[in-house]
Each structure stands twice: as C-alpha cells, then as structure tokens.
Amino acid sequence: MPAWVKGAATDIEAAIAAAADLLGAARTPVIAGLNAEVSAIRAAFDLAGRVGASLDTDGAAGTYAELGALSRVGAMTSTPAEVVGRADAVLVLGTSPAKSELLSRIEASAPTRGRAAGAARQLLRLNGGNEGGVLTELARLRAYLRGHLAEESPVGALAAKLPAAQYVAVLYDPAEIGEMGVETVQGLVVDLNDRTRAFSLAVSGGRNQDRAVVPVSAWTTGQAPRVGLGRRVPEHDPWRFDAARQVASGEADAALWIASLPTDRPEWLGQVPSIALVGEADPDAAEVVIAVGVPGRDIGGVLWNETRGALTYWPAQTGGSAPADLPSAASVLGRLNERLAARSGTAC
Template identity: 50%
Template sequence: MTAWINGQAVVRDEAVAAAAALLAGARSPVFAGLCAETAAVQAAFDLARVIGASLDPVAGSSLYADLGALASGGAMTTTPAEARGRADLVLALGAAPWASDIVTELAAEGPVRGRAAGRSRTLLALGGGGDGAVQHIAYPAGEAGLAAAIGLLRGLVAGRIAGPHPLADLAARLREALYGVVLYDPAEIGALGAEMLNGLVKDLNETTRCFALPLGDPYQGRAVAQVAAWSTGQGPRVGYGRGHPEHDPWRFDAERQAAAGEVDAALWLASLPAPLPTWIRTVPTVALLGEPKGDEARVVIGVGVPGEALGAALWHPRRAAIAWQEPRQEPRQEPQQDPQREPGSPLPGISPAAAILAELQARLAASPAPHPERASC
C-alpha cells in the first residue's frame, strides 16, 4: 500500500486520517471520477450521503447525452448479444463504433435467431467507417455534422422529406430490414443526436423492428448510472447538501462547480485509469487511485486495481451488464498462498477502494462535524 500527503510518502493510516480531516472540514465537497468497481462506487454514494457531498462521474458528459434523451422521450434499445443473434442490418454512426470490437464481431457472422435467421448481415456507416478490413457501405454525414445527418435520416424514413437525397438509399435500407441495429457513442453524437436517433428508431418500429445500441464508455459510466438509480432513484449527478439526493445535471457538474468556486474539497475515485481533470489542482483533494504517482492531489491513497489485483463487479461491455471479474493473475512477489483466503479477495497489502471509503465514513461518523449544515450547492 502506498500513500502520500503533499507529495511526501506516509503510512496509510496517516493518509486516511488526513483525508478524513480534509473532508470533515469542507462545507461543500464533491466526489468525482467514480471510475471504479461497483462496490467502491456504492461506498462513495454512501459516504456522500453522510457528509452532504455531491457526485459527478468522469463519464458524466457521455451518460447525460443519453439520459437526457431517455428522460424526454424514452428509448428502444437492445444488447450486443441480441444484435449478434438477430440483426440483418447494422448501422454504425460516426467513428467510435469502428474503434470497438463489436463491429468486427457483427461482420463475422449473420443472424441465427428470429425472422432474419439465415439472412446475410449488411453493415452500413453514416459519417464514419473502418479502414477497409470490414466490408460495409458508407454514407457521408455532410458539413452540418452527424447529429444533423441523423435528423435528416429520420425525416426521410418517416416520409417528411421528399425528393432525391444522398441519404435516401440508407433510409430505404433501414425500412426494409427485418431487425435493424444502430450502433453509436453518446459522447460522439451528443444530446441532440441521441434525441434524433431515438426518434428515428421509434419511427422505424411502426413498420419493422429496429433498436439502438449505445457503446459503453471506458470509465464504468454505465455501472455508475445503475448504482445511482438503485441508490437515489435518479441519475448520477446528485447532491446531498440538504440531506436527501437532489438531481441536477448542470448544478452538480464538478467542473462547473470548481470553476464557480462552489466546492471547497473533493474526493477523486479512480481505481481504474481515468483522465485527471485540471480543476483537481485548484481544490483540496483526496485521490484514491489504482496506479498512483503520489503528486496527483493533496492526499493520495493507492488502492487495488479491480480485475487485476482483486476480483470485482465491473461493467461488462459484451453482456451490457455488471458482472464479476476475477483478478488476472497473482503477483509474483506474493508469499506462499494463504489457503483460507477466498478466490478473488484482495491480496495481502492491497486494500480495495470500498474499504478505504468505509474507513473514511467510520472516522467521519465518529467525529463531530465542524459545520452543523452543509452548503446546498
């Protein structure tokens, strides 16, 4: 275990005590990052409730591009497994799908279930495309951008735009498919693109079957959204300043709060790799990191990396669900195996982030709060 205070190496207990003191003295703390195993994210929500903090995951921008459209009009989505088994047509929006493995998997075989079973699978691309390794038909998005192209495509599919158009062939292919799937990255198409896409999918389902399939972000955002839902009944950008969870995507945007001077302390949780925001340097911060250097924040505590040093529940992209992942391998320097240690439990000297957060909560609950009320922002 490694820990630092102001860049100086210290024992873990000293760093935990300093972290507890920093958070206890804050009137408006924020917990950010949340790129971690599900147990750690849950522990962060529990601690935030105790001390009146707000929360904002590093995947917030990507999540809310989807969540905003979902809240306003709903969505018809599918899973990677259903797409592989049933889709006879796949439309990839933008460049992001081509950087994932799913396009290659879909190109390798055709549908084997449902009405489209036995048919060949057609791959289409709007505003992006691969390097030629996967055969597909590409359509340009145009100068107005991807979101505008999705809106135009929706108009063509619904018959609201008449006459010849560069995307008319794409619209016809979507209408003729037995089971279409639209792959997209919410961060790439944005909130407007997601709203247009959900409308396009609904229009297609008037006459055939079509579903949206969002790509998961690399920062456990989909798992954070589920933890937030079962913990608060709301999205992940919530604040506990008034003693109960209040949801506001704008108000509890950590970057905006830091820029406006609305937070006076932060906890950055990233047991998995995540980009450290620049605002961390301007706010007294406790950082729980899986791969720390020691100078990332005022107090830095190293934690076990889930899926490598310890077993953990993580977002599984292929299953589109939270699933257990065993540690990849035992470290070579580990002494003789302890026969009483359960498989997947942390190795000696390695603490999960959830354990550190639970210890912080115990210390803060045991000491009197210096401020009777937390700030509401």
C-alpha cells in the same frame, strides 16, 4: 501500499488521516469520477452522506444526454445479445462505438436467430465526416426515409438499405452525439419500425462505469447520479451538482476523485484541495493520493459489462505484475468513513 501526501510517499494510514483532515474541514465537498467497481460506488454514496458531499461521474455527459432524451421521447432499445443474434443490418453512428468490444463481436459474427438467421450482416456507418457532423447526417437520413429528400447521395443510398433489412440495430454513444442526437436516433428508430424491425443500443468507446453508477444511485437515493447530500436528503440537479461547474464557480471547496479503473483525471481537480483514489499510481494526481486495486485485474469486483449489457463479477487475474497488497477503493472509503465517524462521535 503506495500512497502520497503532497507528493511525498507515505503509508496508507497517514494518507487516510490526511484525507480525513481534508474532507472534515470542507463545507461543500464533491465526490466525482466513480469510475470503479460497484462496492466502491456504494461506499462513495455512504461517504457522501457522512460529509454532505455531492456526487458526479466521469461519464455524466453521456448519461444525461441519454436520460434527458428518455424523459421526453422514450426509447426503443435492444440488448447486446439480441443485436449479435438477430441484426442483419447494424448502423454505427459516429466514431466512438467503433472502439467498443461489442462492435468487434458484431463484425465477427452473423445472425443466428429470428427471421434474419443465416443472412449476411451489413455493417453500415454514418460517421459525420461531411460538413455538419453526424447529427446533420442523421437528420438527413430521417428526411430520406420520410420521403422529404430524393436526390442521389451516400446518405440516400444508406436510407434505401435500412428498410430492406429484417432487424436493424442503431449503435451510438450518447456522449458523442448529445441529447439532441439521442432524440433523433429514437425518431429514426420509430420511422424504421413503420417498415421493418429496428432498435437502438447505446454503447461507449471508453471505460467509464456510469451504467453501473445509475442503478446504484437509483437504489441508494431514488435519484440519478448528480445528487447532493449537503442537506442530508438526496437532491437531484444535473446543473447544480456538475462537479466542474461547482469548482469553477467556487462553490466546491474540496474534491475526492475515484478512479480504480484508470481514466483521465479532469483539469479542475487541481483547483481545490483534493484526494484521489486511483488504479494507476500518480503522486501528482492530487494533494492526497492512494493507489488502489484495479477491479478485474488486481482485485475482484462487479463492473458494467457492455458486451452482456449487465453488471457482472470480474475476478482478479492471477500472475499479474501489480502489487498484491493494493487495497480496494471500497475498503479505503470505508476506513475513511469510519475515521470521520469517530471524529464526530456518530455511528451513521
């Protein structure tokens, strides 16, 4: 089981002991990333309760852009299956959705249900290549649809195509277009529904598991993911519990980074004593590093499935080249929690 303490290879027990020492000495630790299977996310929340940590996620920028807009203007959304089965016009905003597996399914198929069944599917793009970016083009598109602009332009031509469709789906990545962009998307969908049927669908070009973290956080704490447990009750504050901000301000004095699904680690991780549970072995990722199984490859695990729009179980692959004895992130977090509990003499 690959593990390192201060760059030196060691065994799993020594690494867990070092991690327990680091977290046990911290006053305001942060647990971040959470780019992992559901069992590991749940274990992270349990550990946060033990050590009084706050939690943040790898994809928090997109999550809070979506949640902020939802709280103010609501949303008219669809599901991946409905978009694949019914949409005869798909508007792709920005560049990030083009990296998603869902768009590949959309491009390779045609509507099979509803009024648009049997029709050719139009794939339309608004990628922000002009001055001002995608948000400016999106605002101009709404202006054309509402009759406030009339001159000929590519955006104007796009505005003429959308109301003629039977079912319009607007794909976007909240992290790419931001909170104002998400609100504008919902306004566009409302405008289109005056003339036809239209819905939005958030997709991500990355592999972050924020859409798995949100429900786990809700059923565990009653709050969205940026939550602190330093006072033993859940406190939600998207600004206060931003891990990068806490490290930069000196509020956080230790960090635990969880990424059993490989992702880029943040620059701030090396600025405080840190622990990393990672699916790609990297001795230099943190002061204490433990390699864990990648869900859906080395181990089985429940992950967010973007093509289905639901949490689904992904079994381990057989015949892979990764070590078979890699522990799951959940098991490592559980053992770390137990060791800290033994030191404090409490069971929960």
